[in-house]
Amino acid sequence: MFEPMNFVENLRYMGLGMLGIFIVIGVIALLTVILNAATAEKKDEEHND
Amino acid sequence: MEVLYQNLLNLDWKMVVMWAIGGLLIYLAVKKDMEPTLLLPMGFGAILVNLPLSGAITQGGADAEEGALSILYNAGIANELFPLILFIGIGAMIDFGPLLSNPLLMLFGAAAQFGIFFTLCTASMFFDIKDAASIAIIGAADGPTSIVVGQKLHSSYIGAIMVAAYSYMALVPIIQPPIIRMLTSKKERMIRMEYTQKPVSKTTRILFPICITIIAGLIAPASVSLVGFLMFGNLIRECGVLDSLSETAQKVLANLVTIFLGITIACQMQAEKFLQVNTLLILGLGLVAFIFDTAGGVIFAKILNLFLKKKINPMIGAAGISAFPMSGRVVHKMALKEDPTNFLLMQATGVNVSGQIASVIAGGLILNFFL
Numbered sequence: 259m260f261e262p263m264n265f266v267e268n269l270r271y272m273g274l275g276m277l278g279i280f281i282v283i284g285v286i287a288l289l290t291v292i293l294n295a296a297t298a299e300k301k302d303e304e305h306n307d
Numbered sequence: 308m309e310v311l312y313q314n315l316l317n318l319d320w321k322m323v324v325m326w327a328i329g330g331l332l333i334y335l336a337v338k339k340d341m342e343p344t345l346l347l348p349m350g351f352g353a354i355l356v357n358l359p360l361s362g363a364i365t366q367g368g369a370d371a372e373e374g375a376l377s378i379l380y381n382a383g384i385a386n387e388l389f390p391l392i393l394f395i396g397i398g399a400m401i402d403f404g405p406l407l408s409n410p411l412l413m414l415f416g417a418a419a420q421f422g423i424f425f426t427l428c429t430a431s432m433f434f435d436i437k438d439a440a441s442i443a444i445i446g447a448a449d450g451p452t453s454i455v456v457g458q459k460l461h462s463s464y465i466g467a468i469m470v471a472a473y474s475y476m477a478l479v480p481i482i483q484p485p486i487i488r489m490l491t492s493k494k495e496r497m498i499r500m501e502y503t504q505k506p507v508s509k510t511t512r513i514l515f516p517i518c519i520t521i522i523a524g525l526i527a528p529a530s531v532s533l534v535g536f537l538m539f540g541n542l543i544r545e546c547g548v549l550d551s552l553s554e555t556a557q558k559v560l561a562n563l564v565t566i567f568l569g570i571t572i573a574c575q576m577q578a579e580k581f582l583q584v585n586t587l588l589i590l591g592l593g594l595v596a597f598i599f600d601t602a603g604g605v606i607f608a609k610i611l612n613l614f615l616k617k618k619i620n621p622m623i624g625a626a627g628i629s630a631f632p633m634s635g636r637v638v639h640k641m642a643l644k645e646d647p648t649n650f651l652l653m654q655a656t657g658v659n660v661s662g663q664i665a666s667v668i669a670g671g672l673i674l675n676f677f678l
Contacts, residue, residue, distance in 0.1 A: 259433065259434075260432060260433060261431075261432055262432055264428075264431040264432050265428045265429060265431065265432050267431075268427060268428045268431045268436070268439075269428055271424060271427055271428070271676055272424040272425060272427065272428055274672075274676070275420075275423070275424040275427070275669065275672050275673070275676070276417075276420070276421060276424055278526075278672045279417045279665060279668055279669055279672060280414070280417045280418075282417075282522065282523070282526055282527075282668050283413050283414060283416060283417040283661070283664070283665055283668070284414070284417075285522060286410075286413060286518075286519060286522060286664070287410040287413040287414065288410075289518055289522070290406075290407055290410035290413070290515065291410050293407075293510075293511045293514055293515065293518070294407065294408075294410070294505075294507065294508075294511055297508040297510040297511045297514075298506075298508060
């Protein structure tokens, strides 16, 4: 079969897929920033020790 | 005497063509060192299953004697067990450190999945949507994900998809450089990127795989086993109290599964299933997926550069495909070729690792759409 119109019809999956993946990865990146900030070792305390 | 040559009469020219294909895979593995751990067993398996009346696979009706490879296929690939177990090993091998110290690199991993969705649209012109989705996932540059998605969507072309996925992974050093050169100027390829290794706490390293599993499970439940097994392997590595298990997962477990995975995949390389025009089409579409993945990552970096003061070397975008660690190394080598003092290995590795996560999530999204 060769149905060129299927390309256009399925473009919505491309849009949804790329949007979905950026949202998920964005959430993961944000979470990583928060984790890094929350668990960073405090240098001042180390110096005090 | 007749017993000695009787089976020769069952030989078909298509079987001989498959022997040649098997021989080619073995040649690429041995002589060109291309993914030898998989291409060699696949090549040998292709010959094994294409012998006339081969006892290695189940032939004939319901009463037929089961072949060893068919048993392995049903036990390990048809139910996606082998690729998932392999993911434990892969997870244990991956150091997320470069990514955790620079989380923004993750965005490149997302951009470099563009080829999957572009190929989905392209393949849908030739195949029904579930087969098109299974073919598109070749662009994940990730064998286990391709197998799981193809199996869950019941694709009829699983053999060709697996061969394409693993072959193109091996061909990353050949496929990517011309695309990167075509999309970037020499000046862009010479952009230097400072790398400062920010310390990542052990707590972050332990919480990261757990959090990713929860997020991926909530958003794309169909792929939670993929992400979960990958992250479980990583948790074993990072927890610090299971060094022996981590080592076993990285070496013994991964090697054992790889041996069986490669030769069992060959079950799907029987001449009558494999030698079709559609197989060539699938190989072509797999190439399209890899090209557009690479282009997606590079172009995304170029777009970011329009807004950034500190420019990014757009080549690192190409490392967002999950072929790990080849893709990161390709970018690093290309940067060194342009300027022998420009080291991009850490940044490219970080992006490459993010591609591993992003490709699994892309697989999950595909399953969400079509399962």
